[in-house]
Amino acid sequence: MADHTDQITLSGLRVHGYHGVYDRERADGQEFIIDVTLDLDTRKAALSDNIQDTVHYGNLADALVTEVAGAPVRLLETLADRLAGVCLADPRVISCVVTVHKPFAPIPHNFTDVSVTIERSRE
Template structure:
């Protein structure tokens, strides 16, 4: 399916990481979510109920990153986001990218990120 709803660059302060300072002080996380879905009916009818309300997706991701369970790994955070999106919305596939621009590395880099793609049950 080529239709997608994409939320890029969602920025949240969260408390995830292996280092104690990361879990105590928190840091910026940038999240992208791409949801495969058939947008034809929504486009033809101009009806919000025929699509995925991306404001609800934003709030779901925000809750997971900012107030949800703290994770050691951004892999686990991405997995939780993907699973929650698939559980809450009728999408056959989701791609989640979690970026950590202030990862505790000695060197110059723009961010560390993970990207996962998961299939859902909707089709």
């Protein structure tokens, strides 16, 4: 692990995806909201003031959207794990925390949100 860890956070990324256990979820799709926090050392980027020396959060958002909008999975746990893989694809990322929110989950009760949060690291 690096001797210095900073964080980059992307919150509230909204993506239409086709994930879920039920056929209608996989046919109609619904909105998912993604939050990620990356642990990395940002000192090189701070010194150089160059986007090439850090994780470009616009490119990260594009990659996360591609994953959520891509091949459907049944469980939020599976989707969160795949998104963690997207985050860890950049070798500068030491670890990440990923939360997948499913605010329109097919629950027959009043609720605000359901989510799964995972933490993954290179080790």
